[in-house]
Amino acid sequence: MTKRLYYDSSDTHEFDSVVEDVVRPSAEQSRPAVILRETAFYPTSGGQVHDTGWLTVEGAERLRVGEVVDAEDGRIVHYLEPTAKLPPAGASVHGSIDADRRREHMQQHTGQHVLSAAFIELYQMPTVSFHMADDYCSIDLATPAVSPAQIVGAEKRANEIVFENRPVRVRYVSRAEAEKLGLRKLPPAERDELRLIEIADFDLSACGGTHVGASGQIGSIILRKSERVRQGTRVEFVCGDRAVRLARRDYTALSEAAALFSAKLWDVPEQIRKGFEDSKVLRKQKDDALDELAELMALAALHSQPETNGRKIVVRAFSDRDIGFAKLFAQKVTRAGTPTIALVASAVDPPGLIFAQTPAQTSGGAPGSATDMGALLKQVLSSVGGRGGGSRDFAQGGVPAGSNIKVERLLQQAAGTIGS
Numbered sequence: 001m002t003k004r005l006y007y008d009s010s011d012t013h014e015f016d017s018v019v020e021d022v023v024r025p026s027a028e029q030s031r032p033a034v035i036l037r038e039t040a041f042y043p044t045s046g047g048q049v050h051d052t053g054w055l056t057v058e059g060a061e062r063l064r065v066g067e068v069v070d071a072e073d074g075r076i077v078h079y080l081e082p083t084a085k086l087p088p089a090g091a092s093v094h095g096s097i098d099a100d101r102r103r104e105h106m107q108q109h110t111g112q113h114v115l116s117a118a119f120i121e122l123y124q125m126p127t128v129s130f131h132m133a134d135d136y137c138s139i140d141l142a143t144p145a146v147s148p149a150q151i152v153g154a155e156k157r158a159n160e161i162v163f164e165n166r167p168v169r170v171r172y173v174s175r176a177e178a179e180k181l182g183l184r185k186l187p188p189a190e191r192d193e194l195r196l197i198e199i200a201d202f203d204l205s206a207c208g209g210t211h212v213g214a215s216g217q218i219g220s221i222i223l224r225k226s227e228r229v230r231q232g233t234r235v236e237f238v239c240g241d242r243a244v245r246l247a248r249r250d251y252t253a254l255s256e257a258a259a260l261f262s263a264k265l266w267d268v269p270e271q272i273r274k275g276f277e278d279s280k281v282l283r284k285q286k287d288d289a290l291d292e293l294a295e296l297m298a299l300a301a302l303h304s305q306p307e308t309n310g311r312k313i314v315v316r317a318f319s320d321r322d323i324g325f326a327k328l329f330a331q332k333v334t335r336a337g338t339p340t341i342a343l344v345a346s347a348v349d350p351p352g353l354i355f356a357q358t359p360a361q362t363s364g365g366a367p368g369s370a371t372d373m374g375a376l377l378k379q380v381l382s383s384v385g386g387r388g389g390g391s392r393d394f395a396q397g398g399v400p401a402g403s404n405i406k407v408e409r410l411l412q413q414a415a416g417t418i419g420s
């Protein structure tokens with residue numbers, strides 16, 4: 001088993017050791033790795049993410065440690081970059097861990113102890129798991145819901161513990177002793193000796209992670225989103241450096257939004273709400289205006305079009321209106337009362353065609369005189385490789401994107417087919 005220097009001191013960032021074993025790259029693992037006699041590198045475990053850093057082999061290069069893993073046999077495996085030249089077993093090394101990264105992890109991890117204890121103290125909500133991601137952390141609480149007031153309450157209590165700068169101590173006890181102490185969390189029975197982390201007069205739990213020496217070093221604890229998950233409720237939070245970084249990022253985003261509205265930060269939600277309302281009204285006004293325009297254009301087109309064989313044929317290509325308007329126009333033309341066939345197109349990208357006719361029942365026209373719009377559209381489009389279809393009375397389609405096909409020519413072709 002590797003001796004773990006971080007058990008006794010979370011502040012040991014530099015250490016000397018000896019290479020005990022090396023792991024050469026294999027088919028399953030492309031990175032070489034080393035195992036040391038003792039190490040200050042923390043391996044990923046208990047929700048806390050591993051350290052990174054450097055190993056300097058005497059008389060040789062510095063090796064980057066990219067990942068640290070706790071193997072099942074109790075050895076700590078330091079993974080190096082794929083190109084690293086492995087030192088021989090027995091070589092002396094000097095280890096340096098990335099102190100900023102470690103401190104940030106200790107803030108999150110100790111913050112989690114405080115927060116979990118606060119949720120127990122105030123609301124009797126036990127923590128079932130802890131997760132540390134790149135830019136946030138989360139705990140899962142065994143409860144179906146956490147109210148916004150409880151989020152604020154737990155955050156307030158956790159920060160009180162931070163501000164009181166309570167000592168955080170490590171001690172070792174036997175399992176039998178630990179059972180009498182009433183720990184917040186007792187690990188599964190594996191070892192006889194347990195490592196306890198005590199936040200003075202507030203929390204006592206068994207943990208193998210790295211922690212700050214006093215609660216003030218956590219910095220501050222900010223709770224963010226909470227959501228329902230399978231095993232309860234997940235609460236996201238950030239501490240210390242991470243809290244400052246995220247608050248800075250949020251502030252920058254909110255400031256940009258506020259500048260766009262020429263508003264104060266806290267007025268942004270109201271401005272957005274107002275913007276939504278305004279755009280809803282404008283969209284309604286635009287739809288109404290287009291409907292009226294289509295109606296008037298349909299009436300004008302029908303008025304100027306003579307009736308032949310008991311029906312009118314309206315042919316219209318729009319160069320400046322989209323297919324949605326073409327469809328609206330075709331509907332107005334075919335529902336105005338006179339049996340009508342509308343052959344309509346929009347040249348606006350993507351160009352499209354609408355073929356519609358007044359349904360036989362409502363027009364009172366003889367069904368035999370009707371043309372099948374779906375079939376007509378398919379026939380016209382097949383000559384140019386377009387796609388579309390529809391029913392007997394209404395069909396819609398498009399010509400291939402980017403083609404030079406003139407929709408006017410397709411309308412003339414369709415009109416010619418009906419007319420003949």
Ligand SMILES: [Zn+2]
Nearest residue numbers: 109197207209
């Ligand atoms: Zn811990």
